[in-house]
Amino acid sequence: MDRLTTKLQARMDALGAASASPLRGRRLTVILGRWLGAAFVICFLTGLYSHLLQQPPAWMVLLPRPVWLYRLTQGVHVATGIGSIPLLLAKLWSVFPELLRWPPIRSVLHALERASIALLVASSLVEVGIGLVNTFEWYPWPFPFKTVHYWLAWVIVSSLALHVAIKLPVIAAHWRRGPAESADPAPAGRPNGMPAEPAGAASPGWNRRALLAAVAAATGAAVLTTAGQSFGGLAGFNVFAPRRQGTGPQRLPVTRTAAEAGVATTALATGWTLTVTYRQRQETFSLARLRALPQHTSELPIACVEGWSQDALWRGVRIRDLLATVGAPADSDARVHSLEQHGNYAASTLPAAYSRDDLTLLALELNGAPLDLDHGYPARVMAPGRPGVLQTKWVRRIEVLG
């Protein structure tokens, strides 16, 4: 048994020496960890905001202003998610010899720590991977995206907190430049090829600074070439995002087409009407009757959970005016039903914070012309500061709740 252990240790040492790099070191890991930690925390918080907006709990304060708030938070969510891919790869590369450390397990506590790191690494890789691929509306995995992406995010930030708690002395010791080995909690069994302060750190050429510059450049390139789908100022650099601003019918991209929703026939039917109900009262509106009501214009962004967004000019009837036709109070919650029968897009709840807002419309026009079929013809909801999935298209019924 002893011989086997010695042999295995020698093997692992040789493997570690083979993959050793003078660039690796705790200072490098701490710097990359800071960058990645910041990206993950921003990504988590903006993702949490998006999640809560889609299922707002009773205590949540809904913010219709500024109208671009969700556009910003979701654009940042996707950009930091994409930007964290190079950071994650670099961070994991910097600690790779830790994987080959021998003996693999020193105690129960050590085993638990390694298990938590394996969970953190695997979850992070899957999370950024499926997040990126989800923006292409491609789902090649055998589980529901939203559930897994959301709960894995909790697992990741929590394992990150645990990781920071465990590594705090090392992080503190290498927070600033310069060797500080006194606080090193694990001097025994120096990991293979993992010097605390490698000789190569200050040597000219491919040193720590050069590697960090390359990682920063790769991160910048990844963000710069994709964030143009969300931020107009970067639209000129948008070469690798799945969406491009200013494209599509009426110069606006579409997340879900009428054909995909299965409403192409019903939405174009001549007998289309909108029904508004409140308790026992009910009003029915033809398109002509809706157009005869006072029309209002709102400049609102459409901001998709998948990250793309764009400003547009919407014109139609204020939701509060429609609620008034059935005698409902202005600050009522409403349930908006689409011609689309099934799935996430079939209906949405419009909380009072939005239904009473002056900018919230049942839009009939976009950028000066009647809505294109793919943008929700004959009528769609447009409210400020909400995810696109809740801006229900092809509306057939508004049910005032309460």
Added chain:
Amino acid sequence: MRATRSPRTTTAARLALGLLGTVGIGYGLWELVTHLPADQLAGLIAWLGVALLLHDGVLVPLTTVAGRGLKRITHGLGALQQAIIRGALVCGCVMTLIVAPLLGARAVLQPEGPASAVNRTILQGAYGASLLLMWLGLALAAAAGVAAVGLHGRRKVTKTRP
């Protein structure tokens, strides 16, 4: 984080953070287990395992092999020139890794080309050509950098000679 903080405060902060993290991990895992039916959960576990294997067993060893090969190829160059080439390769490879799923998505979702898509507002870019252009730009920039360093070095050598 600062050294001026008392060890007791640091220990308390570490314990609190560690406890919070442990509870959070339990919460996230519990919700995953309760929200997903067994087959989806098995799928997720498989994805997590394969991600670890691909990263630790393929990607990182590949970078090691590539790094060694590069060292041999760029043997005659100066340290700064080698750094320029490595930096360009890091950028190019990372970008390729990010763009690859985009090309994969298009191959799967729009097998007859972007024009055949149900939704003509997604995956319509010339991603493959852009990626090639990006590599070309990187190669040119790196070559210019290497040449500039070489010239600068030679001029310095000439100047120091009497």
